[in-house]
Amino acid sequence: MTGALATSPRYSARAIKATGLVEETKALLRVWTPGESTAELRRRVREQALLGKATASRSDDVVSNAFNQRFLVGASPAAPHLKRLLQEKGPGRWFTDLCLLYAARADVVLRETISVYAANRRATHREYVDTPSLVRFLEDQEAAGRMARPWAATVKASVAQHVLRQMTDFGLAGPNRRGLRDLLPFEPTGLAVAWLAHDLHFQGCSDLGVLAHPDWQVWTLGEAHVRERMARLAGPALWEIQAAGSVAQITWTCSSMEEALDVLARIELR
Secondary structure (H helix, E strand, O other), rough: OOOOHHOHHHHHHHHHOOOOOHHHHHHHHHHOOOOOOOHHHHHHHOOOOOOOOHHHHHHHHHHHHHHHHHOOOOOOOHHHHHHHHHHHOOOOOOHHHHHHHHHHHHHHHHHHHHHHHHHHHOOOOOEEEHHHHHHHHHHHHHOOOOOOOOHHHHHHHHHHHHHHHHHHHHEOOOOOOEEEEEOOOOOOOOHEEEEEHHHHOOOOOOHHHHHHHHHHHHOOOOOOHHHHHHHHHOOOOOOEEEEOOOEEEEEEEOHHHHHHHHHHHHHHOO
């Protein structure tokens, strides 16, 4: 196994257990209490029917395989910050953009479907995605050793179908029409761009590292586009940026993510 392959995240079939779940995520953030364990939340959601008519099994899957994996993991989980901004800002397309970001962080299959498979199709003027071509992509990844063990053909097809549905849920692809989904133009909101820039900065990324981080590819943004978006958002409330070639300097106004949230809740960004 090559070094690159050894460090590449393994593919999992996690996508079968979750779709975009934007509305469900809103509902869970509103009722989730900071410090509450996943087991406690799962029990409360089930007992109080907080996800409406979802079955107990489906409710457990949404909490454990989506909400927990996307928003409650890591040294600085996203749930507390998202909950606060949702309360102060109200829902909007920014929220869907961030749900996409954290879903892709949690599932390498979704991330690379967007950043590799769909990006390649856009680059070669095939402006649609479909299950058979995504299955072939998964087969290529399997041949490259990305799965811990081979997947059955039915598993590959089910993963492909669920991932493509997530692309539709998040606004990257249109609805399924005779087996095809059109790839749609995608532009993240200014609020989402500002969130991710600050998140990367407070994770310890250098200024160049922020601009070139692979997370931007989830929103179909290359480094040049990131520089342009951050330049448009620059100002005393957020940051000042000087970037040319391999040199970049960003002067950050906020000293913590909490300060950044104060600003994001107060100002309007496009």
